[in-house]
Amino acid sequence: MRDKRAVTIFDVARASGVSYSTVSRVLNGFAFVKESTRQKVLNTAEKMGYVANLQARSLAGGKSQVIGLVIPNLDEGYVNSISSGIDEALTKANYDLMIYTNKYGKEAKYVNSIIHGPSDGLILLVPLIPSSYLDTLRHKHFPHVLIDQIDPSAQSSSINSSNFQGAYEATSYLISLGHRRIGFIGGIPEIHSAQERLKGYKQALSDHQLAWDESLIQTGNFQHQLAYENSQKLLNLSPPPSAIFASNDLSAFGAMEAIRERGLNIPEDISLIGFDDIPQASISYPKLSTVRQPLKEMGKLAVEMLLAQLEQKQSQPQQVILTTKLVIRDSCKGLI
Amino acid sequence: MRDKRAVTIFDVARASGVSYSTVSRVLNGFAFVKESTRQKVLNTAEKMGYVANLQARSLAGGKSQVIGLVIPNLDEGYVNSISSGIDEALTKANYDLMIYTNKYGKEAKYVNSIIHGPSDGLILLVPLIPSSYLDTLRHKHFPHVLIDQIDPSAQSSSINSSNFQGAYEATSYLISLGHRRIGFIGGIPEIHSAQERLKGYKQALSDHQLAWDESLIQTGNFQHQLAYENSQKLLNLSPPPSAIFASNDLSAFGAMEAIRERGLNIPEDISLIGFDDIPQASISYPKLSTVRQPLKEMGKLAVEMLLAQLEQKQSQPQQVILTTKLVIRDSCKGLI
DNA sequence: ATGAAAGCGCTAACAG
DNA sequence: CTGTTAGCGCTTTCAT
Numbered sequence A, B: 001m002r003d004k005r006a007v008t009i010f011d012v013a014r015a016s017g018v019s020y021s022t023v024s025r026v027l028n029g030f031a032f033v034k035e036s037t038r039q040k041v042l043n044t045a046e047k048m049g050y051v052a053n054l055q056a057r058s059l060a061g062g063k064s065q066v067i068g069l070v071i072p073n074l075d076e077g078y079v080n081s082i083s084s085g086i087d088e089a090l091t092k093a094n095y096d097l098m099i100y101t102n103k104y105g106k107e108a109k110y111v112n113s114i115i116h117g118p119s120d121g122l123i124l125l126v127p128l129i130p131s132s133y134l135d136t137l138r139h140k141h142f143p144h145v146l147i148d149q150i151d152p153s154a155q156s157s158s159i160n161s162s163n164f165q166g167a168y169e170a171t172s173y174l175i176s177l178g179h180r181r182i183g184f185i186g187g188i189p190e191i192h193s194a195q196e197r198l199k200g201y202k203q204a205l206s207d208h209q210l211a212w213d214e215s216l217i218q219t220g221n222f223q224h225q226l227a228y229e230n231s232q233k234l235l236n237l238s239p240p241p242s243a244i245f246a247s248n249d250l251s252a253f254g255a256m257e258a259i260r261e262r263g264l265n266i267p268e269d270i271s272l273i274g275f276d277d278i279p280q281a282s283i284s285y286p287k288l289s290t291v292r293q294p295l296k297e298m299g300k301l302a303v304e305m306l307l308a309q310l311e312q313k314q315s316q317p318q319q320v321i322l323t324t325k326l327v328i329r330d331s332c333k334g335l336i
Numbered sequence C: 001a002t003g004a005a006a007g008c009g010c011t012a013a014c015a016g
Numbered sequence D: 001c002t003g004t005t006a007g008c009g010c011t012t013t014c015a016t
Helices: A009-014 A018-027 A036-050 A054-059 A077-090 A107-116 A129-139 A161-174 A190-206 A224-236 A250-262 A295-310 B009-016 B020-027 B035-048 B054-059 B077-092 B108-113 B131-139 B165-176 B192-207 B225-236 B249-261 B296-312
Strands: A066-073 A096-103 A119-124 A142-146 A157-161 A182-185 A245-246 A271-276 A287-292 A319-322 A324-327 B066-071 B096-101 B121-125 B143-147 B157-161 B180-186 B243-246 B271-276 B289-292 B319-322 B326-327
Touching: A009 A018, A009 A036, A009 B009, A018 A036, A054 B054, A066 A077, A077 A096, A077 A295, A077 B096, A096 B077, A107 A129, A119 A295, A119 A324, A119 B157, A142 A295, A157 A190, A157 A295, A157 B319, A161 A182, A161 A190, A161 A245, A161 A271, A161 A287, A161 A295, A161 A324, A182 A190, A182 A224, A182 A250, A190 B054, A190 B108, A224 A245, A245 A250, A250 A271, A250 B225, A295 A319, B009 B020, B009 B035, B020 B035, B020 B066, B066 B077, B077 B096, B077 B249, B077 B296, B121 B296, B143 B296, B157 B165, B157 B296, B165 B192, B165 B243, B165 B271, B165 B289, B165 B326, B180 B192, B180 B225, B180 B249, B243 B249, B249 B271
Parallel strands: A066 A096, A066 A119, A119 A142, A142 A157, A157 A319, A182 A245, A245 A271, A271 A287, B066 B096, B066 B121, B121 B143, B143 B157, B157 B319, B180 B243, B243 B271, B271 B289
Antiparallel strands: A096 B096, A287 A324, B289 B326
16 A cells, blocks of 8 residues: 655654744744754755645645636636646646536535635636535635636626627627628527627627628537537528627637538638637638637636635735737638 | 634534444445444435545545646647546546646656645656656555556556557558658657657558658657648658658648648648547548547546556556557548 | 644544 | 544644
8 A cells, every 4th residue: 555654744853853843834934933943944854855745734724735626628628728827827836736627517515525625725617607606615715716707796706808899809800801791609608708709799790880680690509519500500591691700719610610511611702700719720721810818818817816815915806807819810801 | 714614524423423433434435334323424414514524534544535647738639638538537436636737857856745645546647757756656656557658667557559550550541542652740759659650650661562761750749830840841852742640630730731831732632640539630621530549548547447556456557558540531542 | 933732634443 | 333542744822
């Protein structure tokens, strides 16, 4: 079985001739320790290869230096980019990462077991989280921040990107290219970001005196397959749209496939624009024009906000919105 | 600050009128507990919303129900697919997941802190891991399994896929299509799987009486960018190859870009085949023919092998090789 | 400035 | 079958 015997704080104490509470103080960067003692302890600890036992530390009421991240899946481009940003920031701050994949609609009991786990705090990157979930977190005063979700009560810190604005710009761009019939492939209707993107689309249309046509609007689920099917419906319209705005890049790729199957070319026959700017967007063919969300920054910022909470530097919940940016590549073309 | 007061095993004990060791026994599925007591305890635990404290459990020498996963990055398609398989298997087995991203060449001291963390066991999905790393793991008898790595000493359990065979088949397929000049884009030369794929390529060539030409072989790093550059070199050859075998799909996409920039079409002007079969391979244009590694299964199997170790069901290290499969899509064409 | 002592919540012998 | 008793390694008052 696994060897238990490791160097403990106790060993270090004995070796450096002080009590173990002193060692603890030194290790935790406490004030009121004589500099010479501090050095001595630090040295012997180093020499003995001491490594703190996180379980013990956390049990005793200290910090475990791990933060939890709740995500729907481990293999979704957009989530991974954000997670990667989180991981980098965490590494820099000397924290470890615990991943909880939360399939949609898991009971709120779940969050309880997370709270009882090693995490000092939690980042939630899950759309459609049950409100009981958040209630528990708040009720227990468990530090957390939300990504890509809106907290209606503004009691939790959250990070979003400018979904409305991004969608508005994408649509306006298409309009400026001369498109009048622009198909829209939505995301999951219950999700805030999906709603905002739809609003942005509609607003751009009406701001340009274009009536929007319900038949041009397909609700989706942010996935390739459904976007593919919905694009077929769009293409069956007469006349079909001359451009399609997909609520995320994955959906845009689904649209690409449907368009190609009709023997149509992008952007010659039909323009296409996405949302997210996941890595694939820049290596697809044609390269996808899209609205970039600052994915990694969102992750990084989430970590900063969470750590600020942990260090009690920031007590007021904060809502931040990061700006998106239109990235023009090769999938859109002006109507002649 | 974070509320500490939660229902403990002690509370449950009192509420159900037994000692807390009995509660512990019930919770850990021990035998020798009267059925009526067991039920009573289980019920009150449920009723009180008891959730085990993993830190305490693990400190006390029990299992923490978390396993660690060491990966290079959080945003690499191939790694994510495997991780996803790991996560699913873990969830089923009621384990949580701790992620450690290990940039190449981090010191072995690192592994020590993992051992002192909450993990009951470790899955290593890191090419080029320093041997001191593995030595530490073995020396401390810390349960672990390797993915996509060979342990020369066969002292650690490992999971690989049939890299040689897969590359052999891909190359043979290209040859059967009539190709004679087949470019090869390699992976990181130090990595075992990359070496095997190169060997498979060469073997297929020589088995078909084709001398292999050094200029056709480019070493790479499994990344898009370098593959792109190397493909340009290949395309500059005279005559250029009529087909390219890329050591992984990501590299194949790099090649795609280079080929397109020349105004060449895939597969009409040049055939292309990859390795891995990451999700993007089936939605690219053209859809990429490739060698499928059973990514999710690799992850799943890793979990099974690790849990077997934890339950001491399996003590002998095991080396398993999963078979790859040629997936023919649209990126290869016979030479007329 | 530093030592002593009391837990944190749980597992695992050891007695009954 | 079940209760008692030690710890696991560390943080944190409370003294000194």
